[in-house]
Structure formats: structure tokens, C-alpha cells
Amino acid sequence: MGDEKKKHNGNNHEEGREAEVEIGLSLGDFFKGLGNFVKLVGEMEKEGKSEITRRKEVRGPGRTRAVYGYTVRLGLGGKPALERFGNIREDGRVDDTIEPLTDVFDEEDQFVVILEMPGVDVEAINVQVKERILTVEGRRKGRHYEKKIILPSGVDASSLQKSYRNGILELKFKKRNIK
Numbered sequence: 001m002g003d004e005k006k007k008h009n010g011n012n013h014e015e016g017r018e019a020e021v022e023i024g025l026s027l028g029d030f031f032k033g034l035g036n037f038v039k040l041v042g043e044m045e046k047e048g049k050s051e052i053t054r055r056k057e058v059r060g061p062g063r064t065r066a067v068y069g070y071t072v073r074l075g076l077g078g079k080p081a082l083e084r085f086g087n088i089r090e091d092g093r094v095d096d097t098i099e100p101l102t103d104v105f106d107e108e109d110q111f112v113v114i115l116e117m118p119g120v121d122v123e124a125i126n127v128q129v130k131e132r133i134l135t136v137e138g139r140r141k142g143r144h145y146e147k148k149i150i151l152p153s154g155v156d157a158s159s160l161q162k163s164y165r166n167g168i169l170e171l172k173f174k175k176r177n178i179k
Contacts, residue, residue, distance in 0.1 A: 051072070056069065096142075135148050151173065
């Protein structure tokens with residue numbers, strides 16, 4: 001990425017034009033960590049860590065913010081899983097929708113989803129399940145959070161229990177007894 005400026009469709013509703021964000025070297029250093037993914041997983045195993053999260057935020061002109069992060073988890077058998085979050089998309093575009101940091105737990109009798117949505121009022125959170133796709137949205141001044149998750153087939157969407165405290169949204173779904 002170097003020292004160049006990155007153009008994007010910043011969804012700048014007030015001005016209705018493309019915004020320009022200088023991402024530059026600060027994110028370049030951050031992305032080097034992804035290039036060393038295998039090394040990172042090896043270090044995690046050596047240190048006995050099962051999870052590690054990295055996050056970077058860059059402010060652009062006006063209210064423009066670029067947020068990117070990833071969590072690496074070691075699953076069963078030491079198999080690594082990478083989950084990204086933020087508002088920098090795969091095509092490099094930065095928009096005003098932030099994908100919240102999310103943890104998903106597939107437990108014996110329930111399916112639990114935990115999302116970080118700091119500063120959002122509980123009234124501004126919308127949770128929907130349609131055809132096994134869980135969609136969570138939340139808004140606060142200057143930020144829009146959105147996350148979509150495919151629920152496992154044994155989850156009872158009508159059993160949803162929600163709790164929200166200190167910017168953490170917890171969603172619990174009971175599992176159907178499938179024999």
C-alpha cells in the first residue's frame with residue numbers, strides 16, 4: 001500500500017461524493033502480521049495461547065475512520081481460524097459500516113453469539129433471523145455496525161434471548177433436539 005492515498009466510496013451521505021482516505025504506512029505495517037500467519041500460529045501454540053486479536057484504526061479527513069482487525073483462534077486439533085472485523089473491505093474500500101468483533105460458541109445445548117458494539121443504545125440494535133441468516137445491526141452517531149452469521153441447522157431461531165451491557169451484545173439460541 002505504501003505512502004499512496006486510497007480512494008473509496010466512503011458513503012459520505014452529507015456530501016454525496018467519493019471521500020479520499022490516506023491509509024499509508026501505518027496499515028502497511030499492520031498487514032505484515034497477516035503475511036506471517038503461519039509463524040503467528042506457531043508462536044501461539046508455543047506460548048499456549050488459543051486466541052489472539054490485532055486491531056488498527058486510522059482517521060481520515062472529517063469523520064472518516066478506517067478500522068481493521070483480525071482474531072486468530074486455535075480450534076479443535078489445533079486448526080487455526082481467522083476472522084476479520086472492521087470497515088475495510090477485501091477490495092480496499094472503506095465504508096461507514098463496521099463489522100463488529102464477534103465470538104461464536106457452539107455449545108452442547110445452545111448457540112451463543114457475542115458482539116462488541118460500543119456506544120450503541122439498546123434501542124438502536126436490530127436483530128433478525130431469516131432463513132438461518134442472523135443479521136445484527138446497531139447505530140450510534142457516526143457509526144453503523146452490521147454482522148451476518150449463518151446459524152447451524154439445529155438452532156431454534158424462535159428461542160432467541162438477548163442481553164446488552166457495556167457495549168457487549170449477547171445472543172443465545174437453544175438447539176432443537178434432533179434424533
